[in-house]
Amino acid sequence: MIYRLSDFHFPDRAARLYPDTPERPWVLEVGFGDGRFWPHFAATFPEPPNYLGVEISGVSLLKAARRLRAAGLTNAVLTKLPATPLIREVVPEGALDAIVVNFPDPWPKAGHTEHRLLRAPFFRLAASRLKPGGAVLLTTDHDEYFEFACQEAAASGVMAAELTDAPPAALETKYARKWRDLGLGANHARFVPTTRPPVPHGPITRYPDTRYPDLEDSPAVPHAILTLPATFDPSTFQKHTGRGGQTREDPAGWTVVLLDLYRTLGRDAWVVLAHVVEGELTQEVLIGITGREDGSHLVRLARFGGPIITPGVKAAVGVVTGWLEAQGAAVRHRGY
Numbered sequence: 465m466i467y468r469l470s471d472f473h474f475p476d477r478a479a480r481l482y483p484d485t486p487e488r489p490w491v492l493e494v495g496f497g498d499g500r501f502w503p504h505f506a507a508t509f510p511e512p513p514n515y516l517g518v519e520i521s522g523v524s525l526l527k528a529a530r531r532l533r534a535a536g537l538t539n540a541v542l543t544k545l546p547a548t549p550l551i552r553e554v555v556p557e558g559a560l561d562a563i564v565v566n567f568p569d570p571w572p573k574a575g576h577t578e579h580r581l582l583r584a585p586f587f588r589l590a591a592s593r594l595k596p597g598g599a600v601l602l603t604t605d606h607d608e609y610f611e612f613a614c615q616e617a618a619a620s621g622v623m624a625a626e627l628t629d630a631p632p633a634a635l636e637t638k639y640a641r642k643w644r645d646l647g648l649g650a651n652h653a654r655f656v657p658t659t660r661p662p663v664p665h666g667p668i669t670r671y672p673d674t675r676y677p678d679l680e681d682s683p684a685v686p687h688a689i690l691t692l693p694a695t696f697d698p699s700t701f702q703k704h705t706g707r708g709g710q711t712r713e714d715p716a717g718w719t720v721v722l723l724d725l726y727r728t729l730g731r732d733a734w735v736v737l738a739h740v741v742e743g744e745l746t747q748e749v750l751i752g753i754t755g756r757e758d759g760s761h762l763v764r765l766a767r768f769g770g771p772i773i774t775p776g777v778k779a780a781v782g783v784v785t786g787w788l789e790a791q792g793a794a795v796r797h798r799g800y
């Protein structure tokens with residue numbers, strides 16, 4: 465089954481994602497490509513474990529979904545997201561039996577190593593999300609990345625590496641076959657947590673399911689109420705960037721780019737299209753500016769597109785409110 469980010473809970477539970485098989489082992493695969501690993505690996509268990517697959521390529525997502533459906537693997541959830549936010553926000557602590565990474569992108573050029581997945585912060589996150597006895601299983605043809613990953617695991621201070629043969633299923637993937645045809649071998653390591661460090665979930669919530677009659681009683685949806693000046697002229701809108709939220713744990717913080725503003729037809733309302741970047745997670749959200757009966761306006765994150773309410777999304781409502789204040793609006797209430 466394909467899940468969007470907004471379909472998950474933060475964190476989620478195996479019992480909710482796999483209601484028919486909650487007691488089975490739970491395996492996460494990062495970068496599943498065309499999905500060949502899982503049918504082979506699942507067949508080595510008496511019953512297919514629960515599977516969560518994460519991949520950033522939409523084409524791969526569709527190919528893998530078809531393959532898993534054809535193999536009758538129903539207790540499988542696939543999603544198109546970067547792996548780190550999925551693992552941090554969706555997977556509960558101590559929940560996974562294995563995190564599988566087959567032939568990760570090696571980023572071989574000098575100066576590109578910061579793009580590699582298997583760095584010390586990833587190993588700390590993985591250690592916090594694995595069950596006792598769980599492991600990160602890495603298979604790669606790339607000797608230099610393999611060395612790098614082993615060094616990063618050691619530097620994380622929470623993983624011990626066991627070098628073993630790759631599971632046969634990892635040698636059946638598209639990339640495994642590609643490198644084998646070129647005569648390259650595969651390295652395999654099993655990284656086993658030595659301790660479970662606390663890596664907390666972020667302050668992320670779902671868009672509420674119920675609609676509230678009185679929006680001022682709805683703090684969960686970021687909003688503001690303000691009075692626009694009679695001189696308000698939306699045609700003065702210009703693309704605008706705001707940054708903030710940097711902390712020691714999250715040095716990147718959030719970046720909000722207000723891309724455009726559109727007027728709705730027949731109503732006293734506009735929407736702002738905003739691009740929100742928080743580390744690897746990006747969201748395009750709409751923020752409505754809607755006239756109320758008392759003449760004030762409500763600035764509020766719209767449900768459209770299934771947004772997740774993150775610090776950056778709250779900040780986007782603040783950036784829109786700030787722009788309106790700069791146009792002379794008087795803010796009566798801030799709920800973001």
Ligand SMILES: C[S@@+](CC[C@H](N)C(=O)[O-])C[C@H]1O[C@@H](n2cnc3c(N)ncnc32)[C@H](O)[C@@H]1O
Nearest residue numbers: 495496497519520521546547566567637638639
């Ligand atoms: C070299 S391919 C290997 C694919 C597959 N595992 C195989 O062995 O055939 C690496 C895959 O990882 C995916 N990927 C890269 N970065 C990712 C990330 N941060 N989160 C999830 N998937 C990622 C890419 O889209 C690509 O499909």
